[in-house]
Amino acid sequence: xxxxxxxxTLRLAGxxxxxxxxxxxxxxxxxxxxxxxxxxFVQAVxxxxxxxxxxxxxxxxxxxxxxxxxxxxxxxxxxxHPLAFSFSGLLVGSVLYSLPFAVQPLVAxxxxxxxxxxEAAEGLGASPWRTFRSVVLPMxxxxxxxxAVLAFTHTVGEFGVxxxxxxxxxxxxxxxxxxxYDLVQDGNYAAANRTALVLLVISMAALLVIYLVPSLRxxxxxxxxxxx
Amino acid sequence: xFDSLLTIKMQHRVGTVSLDVSFxxxxxxxxxxxxxxxxxxxxxxTIAGFVRPDAGHVIYGSIEHVLVSTAERIFxxxxxxxxxxxxxxxxxxxxxxxxENVAYGMAWRSHPEDERQVLDEVLALMRLTTLxxxxxxxxxxxxxxxxxxxxxxxxAATYDGVDKALLLLDEPFAGLDGLLRDELAIxxxxxxxxxxxxVLSVSHDIGxxxxxxxEVVRMAEGHVMExxxxxxxxxxxxxxxMKQLGVV
Numbered sequence: 001x002x003x004x005x006x007x008x009t010l011r012l013a014g015x016x017x018x019x020x021x022x023x024x025x026x027x028x029x030x031x032x033x034x035x036x037x038x039x040x041f042v043q044a045v046x047x048x049x050x051x052x053x054x055x056x057x058x059x060x061x062x063x064x065x066x067x068x069x070x071x072x073x074x075x076x077x078x079x080x081h082p083l084a085f086s087f088s089g090l091l092v093g094s095v096l097y098s099l100p101f102a103v104q105p106l107v108a109x110x111x112x113x114x115x116x117x118x119e120a121a122e123g124l125g126a127s128p129w130r131t132f133r134s135v136v137l138p139m140x141x142x143x144x145x146x147x148a149v150l151a152f153t154h155t156v157g158e159f160g161v162x163x164x165x166x167x168x169x170x171x172x173x174x175x176x177x178x179x180x181y182d183l184v185q186d187g188n189y190a191a192a193n194r195t196a197l198v199l200l201v202i203s204m205a206a207l208l209v210i211y212l213v214p215s216l217r218x219x220x221x222x223x224x225x226x227x228x
Numbered sequence: 229x230f231d232s233l234l235t236i237k238m239q240h241r242v243g244t245v246s247l248d249v250s251f252x253x254x255x256x257x258x259x260x261x262x263x264x265x266x267x268x269x270x271x272x273x274t275i276a277g278f279v280r281p282d283a284g285h286v287i288y289g290s291i292e293h294v295l296v297s298t299a300e301r302i303f304x305x306x307x308x309x310x311x312x313x314x315x316x317x318x319x320x321x322x323x324x325x326x327x328e329n330v331a332y333g334m335a336w337r338s339h340p341e342d343e344r345q346v347l348d349e350v351l352a353l354m355r356l357t358t359l360x361x362x363x364x365x366x367x368x369x370x371x372x373x374x375x376x377x378x379x380x381x382x383x384a385a386t387y388d389g390v391d392k393a394l395l396l397l398d399e400p401f402a403g404l405d406g407l408l409r410d411e412l413a414i415x416x417x418x419x420x421x422x423x424x425x426x427v428l429s430v431s432h433d434i435g436x437x438x439x440x441x442x443e444v445v446r447m448a449e450g451h452v453m454e455x456x457x458x459x460x461x462x463x464x465x466x467x468x469x470m471k472q473l474g475v476v
Contacts, residue, residue, distance in 0.1 A: 122278075124313075126333065131307075
């Protein structure tokens with residue numbers, strides 16, 4: 001099995017999850033507490049990667065990051081190299097691709113927090129930020145775990161975006177799922193089997209965490225139920 | 229006692245009930261009295277900042293702080309109002325002890341000694357001293373109710389502002405046993421009077437109104453019917469109740 005690809009995959013998934021949590025928590029809180037057409041639009045955009053073929057997302061990102069567009073040229077100047085076919089480019093793609101998996105459980109979790117708890121805190125003079133930090137977030141912590149695990153696992157398993165955006169550069173953009181594809185192309189079924197097994201075990205372990213942890217901690221709030 | 233502590237005038241529609249209310253608070257403790265569905269809680273929630281009235285205004289304190297004015301498009305968010313409130317259902321913060329719940333809204337961070345003293349006083353006042361270190365899950369319904377009220381009282385007592393904060397209590401003694409309720413009502417009233425913290429509470433219990441000796445605003449079907457001392461406003465209700473009990 002390609003250990004370099006395994007390490008790269010874990011690094012990519014870890015960084016993606018970290019970035020996504022920072023983005024998804026405020027975004028989900030805004031969606032959960034907002035209303036109006038602006039909210040519906042943002043929700044639709046966030047959910048888009050769920051239904052879009054990954055190759056479509058990959059294609060547009062490839063174009064956007066390349067020298068053909070203004071943002072692409074700007075990015076090239078900032079990074080000193082084209083984002084496409086690099087780890088940073090892959091990271092951008094993964095963040096977008098896994099965004100709904102990080103946001104949806106949080107929206108459900110925040111939405112499940114009874115409005116009356118928020119009012120109780122505000123009625124005691126707590127600012128919205130303090131209310132969110134000290135009341136909402138602790139009550140929705142199960143969904144925080146779901147969000148992180150789903151974002152991580154989904155990134156581990158991505159294929160189309162990586163292929164379009166990253167190509168197949170060992171140590172830089174060749175993730176496990178790409179490596180698996182290569183091995184099958186070469187007819188090396190034994191190695192392919194080992195790689196596939198690793199991906200299977202990671203996914204199964206992640207889902208077990210999501211489903212087991214809340215049942216072990218009875219005190220926890222309702223589990224965000226958005227595993228699609 | 230107060231010149232005019234708070235004036236409210238509001239029109240609001242919720243479902244089939246249409247509210248048209250106008251009154252002023254002048255006494256240390258005022259009770260909104262009336263049957264369920266008369267709009268008492270909506271009035272309280274409007275003053276607290278959780279309901280945006282269709283039309284009207286809410287003005288508070290000696291400096292005439294405008295909290296709501298639909299004409300001037302003013303709506304001060306709940307957490308910035310000189311108001312501290314406890315809702316009808318006790319929504320205690322589950323991951324905190326009784327003491328931490330009661331201390332949640334206290335705002336004397338720079339004077340930890342004074343804050344601690346007020347906290348201990350309020351805990352004793354609401355008969356929570358022995359429960360202080362318990363989690364909220366181990367409490368009975370009546371105990372939860374007392375924590376909820378204590379939380380608002382502690383927050384109001386330590387409020388930092390030009391005026392004292394107005395304390396809003398929605399059925400603060402509902403669900404408490406008769407004897408304990410009577411004791412609590414009187415000690416709480418006296419303590420708040422000493423601190424000069426004005427109160428607006430909601431009740432449909434005649435006994436409670438008499439016990440507090442409060443000013444009563446009697447509401448029915450979204451309107452204020454009468455306002456005045458409890459002996460005047462609730463005299464009829466009282467004699468009806470006495471007849472029912474066979475006392476007269």
